[in-house]
Amino acid sequence: MRIQTIRGTHDILPGEIELWQAVEEVARRQASLYGFSEIRTPVFEDTRLFLRGIGESTDIVGKEMYTFTDKNDESVTLRPEMTASIARAVVQHSLLEQNPVARLWYFGPMFRRERPQKGRQRQFHQFGAELLGARNPEADAEVIALAWSVVASLGITRVRLEINTLGSQAARAAYRAALVEYFTPHREELSEDSRNRLDTNPLRILDSKSPADAPFVERAPRLHDFLDDESRSYWQQVCALLDALEIPYTVSDRLVRGLDYYEHTVFELIGTELGAQAALGGGGRYDGLVEQLGGKPSPGVGFALGAERLLIAMEAEKVVPPVSARADVMVIALGDDTAAYSLRLLSLFRRAGLSAVSDVQRRSMKAQFREANRLGAKAVCIIGADEVAAGTAAVKILATGEQTTVAFAHAAAHVLSAVGQ
Ligand code: AMP
Numbered sequence: 364m365r366i367q368t369i370r371g372t373h374d375i376l377p378g379e380i381e382l383w384q385a386v387e388e389v390a391r392r393q394a395s396l397y398g399f400s401e402i403r404t405p406v407f408e409d410t411r412l413f414l415r416g417i418g419e420s421t422d423i424v425g426k427e428m429y430t431f432t433d434k435n436d437e438s439v440t441l442r443p444e445m446t447a448s449i450a451r452a453v454v455q456h457s458l459l460e461q462n463p464v465a466r467l468w469y470f471g472p473m474f475r476r477e478r479p480q481k482g483r484q485r486q487f488h489q490f491g492a493e494l495l496g497a498r499n500p501e502a503d504a505e506v507i508a509l510a511w512s513v514v515a516s517l518g519i520t521r522v523r524l525e526i527n528t529l530g531s532q533a534a535r536a537a538y539r540a541a542l543v544e545y546f547t548p549h550r551e552e553l554s555e556d557s558r559n560r561l562d563t564n565p566l567r568i569l570d571s572k573s574p575a576d577a578p579f580v581e582r583a584p585r586l587h588d589f590l591d592d593e594s595r596s597y598w599q600q601v602c603a604l605l606d607a608l609e610i611p612y613t614v615s616d617r618l619v620r621g622l623d624y625y626e627h628t629v630f631e632l633i634g635t636e637l638g639a640q641a642a643l644g645g646g647g648r649y650d651g652l653v654e655q656l657g658g659k660p661s662p663g664v665g666f667a668l669g670a671e672r673l674l675i676a677m678e679a680e681k682v683v684p685p686v687s688a689r690a691d692v693m694v695i696a697l698g699d700d701t702a703a704y705s706l707r708l709l710s711l712f713r714r715a716g717l718s719a720v721s722d723v724q725r726r727s728m729k730a731q732f733r734e735a736n737r738l739g740a741k742a743v744c745i746i747g748a749d750e751v752a753a754g755t756a757a758v759k760i761l762a763t764g765e766q767t768t769v770a771f772a773h774a775a776a777h778v779l780s781a782v783g784q
């Protein structure tokens with residue numbers, strides 16, 4: 364029996380992982396430039412966290428969660444996103460009591476039982492950041508700027524930032540009521556999804572891609588007409604800050620995002636040539652979430668970027684990340700009784716900061732040279748019985764072909780001076 368990965372999950376193999384590491388490195392670097400610290404939370408949580416945090420009317424909670432009953436009859440769920448987990452951690456560890464503001468970033472796998480296709484998996488990865496404890500437009504602008512910087516630093520240019528405001532919870536509630544009133548007479552003409560959403564999450568009808576819904580969505584009431592003065596002023600300040608940072612954006616008053624916890628600012632980064640799964644990431648403000656999870660009222664704003672989609676966008680733009688050599692030095696050990704000497708030489712190289720391997724298959728010299736080239740080695744170090752007896756190493760610098768016999772203890776320094784590391 365050959366067992367394979369589960370549908371919608373993927374191995375990331377050597378050859379691909381270098382690209383992932385480059386993406387993680389860029390994300391980590393940008394997050395630290397913005398003053399964010401990493402947080403790692405468990406991959407599975409008490410199911411109630413997501414029911415409460417994300418909301419039962421959302422697609423994620425309604426149909427996509429991997430939920431199972433543990434042996435002690437507790438219901439647990441593989442995390443479908445991180446914001447709820449972070450809010451839980453902030454409450455559980457009183458993070459906002461030690462500092463008024465928490466700036467947190469994460470990278471890790473998320474799980475949603477969606478129909479797999481290119482750019483949509485059941486286990487996928489997100490890089491994201493959350494800024495908790497501040498309810499001012501500059502916090503929203505900082506978070507959007509970080510998301511934008513990550514995408515830009517990865518070399519992705521074919522991307523559009525869409526932003527919108529959902530207004531305060533009160534404005535959102537008034538708008539929701541107006542949508543129900545507007546859509547209800549057309550109920551039977553709407554798509555099945557939208558009929559369901561009319562009862563559970565009417566704002567999501569605006570997200571519908573169904574042609575049946577298009578004419579009704581087109582004439583639906585506009586959210587911006589329901590904004591109170593405070594919400595409108597907040598929104599204008601966020602836009603002004605993005606202008607000041609020269610971050611280009613388009614205002615999309617149909618952008619609502621799927622989750623219940625958002626209010627005020629919401630945004631998405633859309634890959635402009637990515638087809639059906641074009642959202643590279645998105646986020647927004649969630650001022651009620653921490654309180655809903657039992658903490659003191661604490662505002663928050665954050666985003667998540669999908670790593671798989673970032674990689675697809677980079678591929679589409681032919682962004683080539685730096686691929687580092689898999690070994691700087693290859694030690695070619697020939698004949699019997701050279702293994703101990705060679706392994707000690709490998710240790711010497713590694714202590715000097717050079718990655719080094721030897722051929723553990725005891726192949727011919729020619730085969731070992733071929734392997735050195737395949738690994739991108741800059742130097743090889745040939746060890747036979749003579750070198751062992753003399754306490755030396757024959758070091759060949761591959762770029763120049765120059766070969767020198769040096770004392771064992773000087774081998775690493777010789778390679779370093781020749782290849783300039
Ligand atoms: P969301 O939390 O749904 O707003 O997702 C944020 C980002 O995560 C999306 O824009 C995608 O880039 C990525 N993402 C969400 N769901 C999936 C999935 N099933 N497969 C791959 N990426 C996903």
